[in-house]
Amino acid sequence: MALLLFFNFLLLLSGLRFSLALQETPSTTTHSGQINSNSVLVALLDSHYTELAELVEKALLLQTLEETVGKHNITIFAPKNEALERDLDPEFKRFLLEPGNLKSLQTLLLYHIVPSRIEPHSWPKSTSDSTRHRTLSNDRVQLSSEDSSGAKFIGTAKVINPNAVDRPDGVIHGIEQLLIPRSVQQDFNNRRSLRSISAVKPEGAPEVDPRTHRLKKPAPPVLPGAPPVLPIYDAMAPGPSLAPAPAPGPGGPHHHFNGMRQVKDFIQTLLQYGGYNEMADILVNLTSLATEMGRLVSEGYVLTVLAPNDEAMAKLTTDQLSEPGAPEQIIYYHVIPEYQTEESMYNAVRRFGKVSYDTLRLPHKVLAQEADGSVKFGHADGSAYLFDPDIYTDGRISVQGIDGVLFPPEEKTKDEKKTIKVATAKPRRGKLLEVACRMLVAIGQDSRFSTCHL
Missing domain, CATH: 2.30.180.10 (FAS1 domain)
Incomplete structure (x- = not known):
């Protein structure tokens, strides 16, 4: 009896361990693969840094950041909205938002994210103790502090709101200005210099008024107080017709029509x-x-x-x-x-x-x-x-x-296909076969021969 009670106790103990193992397994697997509502990414989308959140969505980086948060605790250095709306160079912002420069925009945003948690107390205490951290763009940012005021800096940007958002999987520090990596700045400089060289109008090219399709002739400068250039009767005379002016031939003094x-x-x-x-x-x-x-x-x-x-x-x-x-x-x-x-x-x-x-x-x-x-x-x-x-x-x-490729409408072929019906004539039977079929009909045996029914 005692042996039976001991055996039942062992079975009960093993079943309890198995049920506990089943309860613990799903929690460990779902923790690293899913983003919950308490994530730092959700907080970024709902925070005061809306301009940065919109840029992250336009750069198609949400999935990349979700995978990173599933593996690491991250630190996001978020510029304030004014730095992206008013303080940023309009040409540089236009450069970032052009479809062909998506790679530069992604590099710029990933430069603001470090795959480790950096708390304010772990910041360097002085300028001489500056530290460098690798970002998600594979570039390094420098963290430093001023000895006198104790202000914290990330590169040249001052941290104005440390620990603006604190979540279990990451932290967001508000900074005063945008961080621009050297590679993105170089791409922008190359683009701007190439545009200034190649995208200018040819020298001496005529300008056309889009309303009248006539060549524009710039008026000569008039000194203040000078009399009118045209007499009054010339100014009131009817103007030329609105028909487009004939195009002059090539070979002008400045080669306008090269x-x-x-x-x-x-x-x-x-x-x-x-x-x-x-x-x-x-x-x-x-x-x-x-x-x-x-x-x-x-x-x-x-x-x-x-x-x-x-x-x-x-x-x-x-x-x-x-x-x-x-x-x-x-x-x-x-x-x-x-x-x-x-x-x-x-x-x-x-x-x-x-x-x-x-x-x-x-x-x-x-x-x-x-x-x-x-x-x-x-x-x-x-x-x-x-x-x-x-x-x-x-x-x-x-x-x-x-936004589409044009094709001319298909020409309908005039010659339509004509269907020709061929009349199929029944095969003719010879006189001998005809006589034989009549004899078979007379005796009622014609049904056994299919040839007599053609």
């Missing part, structure tokens, strides 16, 4: 604008279209280019590009032999409803109409909106960004 240089300028502007690399690649590397366009401009022609962005070009299938000369035919349909700006095209479609523009892909035309306060090109499913207006306008070439 077509190759102007085409090169607008292609470089496409690259610097961002989001139109595929279009520039087709013009420069895959075809000789840039040379042809340069010759046309040198001969006095004006062109309007409807440039599809990279997202639209990525939707082209292999079948659409595999035929010989397909890229050229696609681009030809996007070039209008007129000088049109966003304002002139919008005014035209507002006034006339629908406007058909000639293209270099003869005899096809591209249809434009007003839609949602913008200009829409094409038909039905194959339509595209004017997405980035006036990317490049120099009086000879106008580039308008659109």
